[in-house]
Amino acid sequence: MEILIVGSGNMARGIGLRLVRGGHRVRIADREPDKAADLAAELGDSASGEILDGTAGAEVIVFATPYEASKQLAEMWASELAGKTVIDICNPVDFTTFDGLVTPEGKSAAEEIAAAAPGTRVVKAFNTTFASRLANSTPLDVFIAGDDPDAKKTVTGLCLDADLRPIDVGGLKHARVLEAFQLLHMKVQDQIQGGWATELTFKPA
Amino acid sequence: MEILIVGSGNMARGIGLRLVRGGHRVRIADREPDKAADLAAELGDSASGEILDGTAGAEVIVFATPYEASKQLAEMWASELAGKTVIDICNPVDFTTFDGLVTPEGKSAAEEIAAAAPGTRVVKAFNTTFASRLANSTPLDVFIAGDDPDAKKTVTGLCLDADLRPIDVGGLKHARVLEAFQLLHMKVQDQIQGGWATELTFKPA
Numbered sequence: 001m002e003i004l005i006v007g008s009g010n011m012a013r014g015i016g017l018r019l020v021r022g023g024h025r026v027r028i029a030d031r032e033p034d035k036a037a038d039l040a041a042e043l044g045d046s047a048s049g050e051i052l053d054g055t056a057g058a059e060v061i062v063f064a065t066p067y068e069a070s071k072q073l074a075e076m077w078a079s080e081l082a083g084k085t086v087i088d089i090c091n092p093v094d095f096t097t098f099d100g101l102v103t104p105e106g107k108s109a110a111e112e113i114a115a116a117a118p119g120t121r122v123v124k125a126f127n128t129t130f131a132s133r134l135a136n137s138t139p140l141d142v143f144i145a146g147d148d149p150d151a152k153k154t155v156t157g158l159c160l161d162a163d164l165r166p167i168d169v170g171g172l173k174h175a176r177v178l179e180a181f182q183l184l185h186m187k188v189q190d191q192i193q194g195g196w197a198t199e200l201t202f203k204p205a
Numbered sequence: 206m207e208i209l210i211v212g213s214g215n216m217a218r219g220i221g222l223r224l225v226r227g228g229h230r231v232r233i234a235d236r237e238p239d240k241a242a243d244l245a246a247e248l249g250d251s252a253s254g255e256i257l258d259g260t261a262g263a264e265v266i267v268f269a270t271p272y273e274a275s276k277q278l279a280e281m282w283a284s285e286l287a288g289k290t291v292i293d294i295c296n297p298v299d300f301t302t303f304d305g306l307v308t309p310e311g312k313s314a315a316e317e318i319a320a321a322a323p324g325t326r327v328v329k330a331f332n333t334t335f336a337s338r339l340a341n342s343t344p345l346d347v348f349i350a351g352d353d354p355d356a357k358k359t360v361t362g363l364c365l366d367a368d369l370r371p372i373d374v375g376g377l378k379h380a381r382v383l384e385a386f387q388l389l390h391m392k393v394q395d396q397i398q399g400g401w402a403t404e405l406t407f408k409p410a
Contacts, residue, residue, distance in 0.1 A: 099375060099376075105311060106310060106311065132410075133410060143389070165397075167393050167396055167397065168393070168396065169389045169392070169393060170304060170389070170392065171304075174389060176385075177382065177385040177386050177388075177389060178389075180381075180382040180385070180386075181382050181385075181386040183382075184348070184374045184375070184379060184382060184383075185407055187374070187375065188372050188373065188374060188407070191372055191373065192370075192372065192407050192409065193409040194409030194410040197409075197410035198407040198408060198409055198410065199406075199407070199408040199409075199410070200406075200407060200408075201404075201405075201406055201408050202390055202393070202397050202403040202404070202405060203403060203404040203405075203406050203408055204397065204398040204399030204402075204403055204404075205337075205338060205399040205402035205403065205404070
């Protein structure tokens with residue numbers, strides 16, 4: 001599959017590494033093409049870098065960008081995204097308080113992004129997996145929420161290819177809970193071992 | 206410490222076992238005194254059973270009851286609970302849909318219980334730990350939310366005594382997220398190994 005990852009930060013790197021290992025072709029797009037090229041070089045021959053310039057050719061698009069930027073991408077690309085699968089990974093944390101979210105009461109970032117690009121098959125995934133854990137090869141739980149069954153099937157398949165454990169938590173509304181719980185995961189990092197490399201999981205007994 | 210557990214179901218059993226092993230004195234209270242006595246007998250010499258009849262003598266009270274019953278207990282005992290530490294463990298799941306909660310939008314069961322008994326030091330804990338996992342002796346993450354620092358300190362201490370890993374996620378408002386995430390934990394049991402014995406955890410790397 002050809003996957004366009006927007007952004008070239010740590011999460012783009014972690015997801016890109018997993019997808020390339022899973023046998024997929026990864027395009028990294030960034031407003032700064034040098035950054036995209038650098039990350040693509042690190043990901044290897046199945047990856048390429050490009051300047052941010054549309055989604056043509058991509059079967060799946062990953063917004064590996066902060067919430068505000070992801071929303072802007074959805075608005076900017078609204079017409080070309082219709083019918084496509086977009087993976088939203090963001091955590092709309094209020095970094096001024098680190099004790100709440102910046103999304104409107106009762107709404108998730110994923111729903112806001114979906115509303116900005118009607119007809120897009122938005123799937124929430126990877127918001128609870130820290131980049132450092134994606135970058136190595138241990139299995140991780142990936143919680144998936146979305147309203148489009150085919151898009152969720154696609155994301156589930158990508159996870160399985162990448163040695164991840166997909167867990168379908170239901171409709172896109174449940175992204176609210178994934179985002180809210182990840183805030184708790186982030187804000188207690190000083191209390192738990194292995195800070196910023198911990199794993200939110202439904203660990204088997 | 207003398208702890209009154211209201212209820213004699215699986216969660217009362219799991220928490221009771223942990224607390225007794227942790228060196229505490231446990232009283233089991235139930236509307237049906239035989240059930241309370243049976244569970245107390247199973248818990249051993251540090252436990253006793255009684256009919257549900259107030260909280261006198263107890264330093265900490267655990268509502269090991271469903272949401273509606275817990276709210277009724279709070280209303281019924283409002284005056285005697287003021288200043289006391291109450292642990293609310295409930296999950297206000299809408300069992301007709303198994304896809305939502307019965308609490309008012311934006312409110313947690315814990316906050317509703319606290320509102321029903323003003324002045325009570327309500328702490329949310331143990332709502333994400335399945336009874337079967339509490340009943341054995343492996344460590345488990347216990348997520349704790351509450352507005353009263355002393356009450357949280359007490360609950361944190363009880364957890365440490367019981368070989369559990371307390372994680373303070375902040376104020377009582379965060380109980381909303383603990384409850385909502387536990388619904389997801391419950392509803393995906395058919396997708397994950399080790400059903401109803403899995404562990405919601407921030408597993409270290």
